[in-house]
Amino acid sequence: MKNHLRFSLPLLLATVIFTSCDKKEHYHLLLENTRIVDVESGTISDRMLVGVTGDSIRTVLPMSERNSVEADTVINAxxxxxxxxxxxxxxxxxxxxxxxxxxKExxxxxxxxxxxxxxxxxxxxxPSLLQWRNEIMNKTLAGPDIFTSGPKLDGEKPAWPGSLQVTSTASLNSALDSLEKVGADYVKIYDGSLSDTMYYEIIKGAEKRGLKVTGHMPMDADLNKAISAGLDxxxxxxxxxxSTSSAGDSIRALQQGYRSLPLLLDTYDAQKTSKVFQQLIKGEFYVTPTLHITDVLTDLKYEDHRDDNFLSQIGDGIIKTYTRREMAAKGRDETAQAYTEKRRTIFKEMVQPLHEAGAIxxxxxxxxxxxxxxxxxxxxxxELIALTEAGLSPADALITSVIHGPKFFGLEKSYGKISKNKMAHMILLAEDPLKNIAAIRGIQLVIKGDQIYTP
Ligand SMILES: [Zn+2]
Incomplete structure (x- = not known):
């Protein structure tokens, strides 16, 4: 008996070693010789190997382990x-x-x-969007994964077609019912004609149903009160x-809506922004600055876009819709243009204090x-480049997209990093985006699960 044991142990070990050398781990896709960008730590791992099967990253290894893996498709990065x-x-x-x-294009x-x-x-x-979302999930249509608010909630005279009118508790309840019925992922508020009262009611109603709520705010409403009510x-x-104006409360009391903008900009108090944001933002609060569109629309008075490279990819019907904002911009007088430019500058100035105050x-x-x-x-x-111009580091700018995006939907565990068991939604860049954010323009390959796209 003793003898038998003595012999069998080394035999067993030998078998294990033999098996691991012989049987290679198999993946659908293997990306070899890549540098992995970790946006959270702001670091790069050199000479790496990433194995993907289905929609998930199944392994991340150094290139020295190359002999232990094989795949249907191997891409040298x-x-x-x-x-x-x-x-x-x-x-x-x-x-x-x-x-x-x-x-759809x-x-x-x-x-x-x-x-x-x-x-x-x-x-x-x-309805079309939800259909595309399903087709994309079933891989019969190529496109990004889609989250949607469904129709916006607005007041009696909505600014945008398709919005739901909320003018009473009853209409609020039926609007929220219909969003839940279509499977909306969150609630988007718009301020075309929404009363302050119904604005707070929407927030409370969404909060009660466990729906995330964000959007525009009636200009005369109180952000502090909205956040206390559950605004996300x-x-x-x-x-x-x-909040950042030295006379904000008295300006709001005038109930002038967006007409109060020049006054608010003139009374912007750069000294108090940090403190104000720290008092305002206590829990998890998301801010979408949309700096790039602000740049585009500010410069639209003078800029000629007819030779834009990407215009050829936009349908004629959509190009026609561009006229409305273009005419408005061209029609701005010198004073209005000066305020539009001032607004752009102030919006950029707000980003760093927001980041420091813990806004997501x-x-x-x-x-x-x-x-x-x-x-x-x-x-x-x-937008990512504009966020760095506003003071964020390249890593922090990337975090606003690849980590904060999933976080909004509570999905941060499945995204945001090239590591085992995360979703295999990945992009390959020619240069290091942590050194120069403009590297984000140089996309070589887009990998979405087992689908690979070359731009
Ligand atoms: Zn919008």
Missing amino acids: NGNYLMPGLWDMHVHFRGGDTLIEEN FLKMFLDHGVTTVRDAGGDMT GIEHLYYLLA ILAGSDCGAFNSYVYPGISLQE
């Missing part, structure tokens, strides 16, 4: 930089039934520019101006019909 796919947290699919097909543009997930912020083609975030930076900044482009010359995909790359 040639030392290019691999990072998680981008999230655009503010996009629109809209413009009426005649523009549905032109909106956006899906390809997002993928081509590394955007593997979008958060739709309300439009008028929810704001889209654009207008709604912080009253989201990268959102606001691309879509009517938002002139803000191109799907490209505009998200430009």
Whole structure:
């Protein structure tokens, strides 16, 4: 008996070693010789190997382990930089039934520019959008994963077609019922004609149902009160101006809505922003600055976009919708233009204090019909660059997209890093985006699970 044991142990060990040398781990896709960008730690791992099967990253190994793995498809990344796919947290699919097909073309543009997930912020083609979302999930359509608010909630005279009118508790309840019924992922508020009272009621109603709520705010409402009621975030930076103005409360009391903008900008108190934001933002609060579209619309008075490279990829019907904002910009007099430029400067100044105060900044482009010359995909790359111009480090700018995006939906465990068991939504860049954020424009490859796209 003793003898038998003595012999069998070394035999067993030998078998194990033999098996591990012989049987290689098999994956659908192997990306070899890549540099992995970790945006959270701001570090690069050199000479790495990433194995993907289905939609998940199954292994991440140094190249020295190359002999232990094999795959159906092997791609040599040639030392290019691999990072998680981008999230655009503010996009629109809209413009009426005649523009549905032109909106569908956006899906390809997002993928081509590394955007593997979008958060739709309300439009008028929810049924089509939900159908695309399913087809993309079933892999019968190429496109980014889609989260949507469904229709926006607005007041009696909504600013955008397709919005739901909320004028009473009854209409609020039926609006929230219908959002839940279509499977909306969050609630988007719009301020076309929403009363302050119903604004707070929407927030409380969404909070009660466990729905995240963000959006515009009636300019005369009180952000502090909205946050206390359960507001999860704001889209654009207008709604912080009253808090950062030295006369914000008295200006709000005038009930002038957006007409109070010049006064709010003139009384912007740069000294107190940090303190104000720290008092305002206590828990988890999301802010989508949309800096790039602010740049585009500010410069629209003088800029000629007819030779834009990407204009050829936009449908004629959508290009026609660009006229509205373009005419408005061209028609601005010198004073109005000066205020538009001042607004742009102040919005940029707000980003760093917001970041320091612990706001969870989201990268959102606001691309879509009517938002002139803000191109799907490209505009998200430009938003990341604009965030660094506003003071964020390249790593922090990337975090607003690839980590904060999933975090908004409680999905941070499945995304945001190239590591085992995370979703295999990845982009390959020719240069290091942590050194120069503009490297984000140089996408070589987009990997979405077992689907690989070359822009
Ligand atoms: Zn928008």
